[in-house]
Amino acid sequence: MGIIILIIVGGIIGWLASIVMRTDAQQGILLNVVVGIVGALLAGLVVGGDTIMNGFSLSALLFSFLGAVVLLAIVNLFRRGSVR
Numbered sequence: 001m002g003i004i005i006l007i008i009v010g011g012i013i014g015w016l017a018s019i020v021m022r023t024d025a026q027q028g029i030l031l032n033v034v035v036g037i038v039g040a041l042l043a044g045l046v047v048g049g050d051t052i053m054n055g056f057s058l059s060a061l062l063f064s065f066l067g068a069v070v071l072l073a074i075v076n077l078f079r080r081g082s083v084r
Contacts (some may be wrong), residue, residue, distance in 0.1 A: 013064050014068050020071045035071050039064060039068030
């Protein structure tokens with residue numbers, strides 16, 4: 001059940017992060033979901049286990065969102081040569 005929640009919430013978080021970073025029109029839904037999931041997992045590893053899979057809390061959502069935004073900035077840096 002935790003994987004399904006991670007995919008759904010990670011997709012929503014990735015979509016919101018792409019709107020904040022203004023990259024929503026250039027990438028598809030699949031990349032939004034991947035960035036959201038990987039960003040959530042990376043944020044959980046950096047913070048120390050507070051991920052969406054461990055528990056649905058506000059701090060887990062916030063760290064997952066911030067992880068997705070940072071990951072989008074890194075992806076944009078490699079794709080374009082500049083952070084948007």
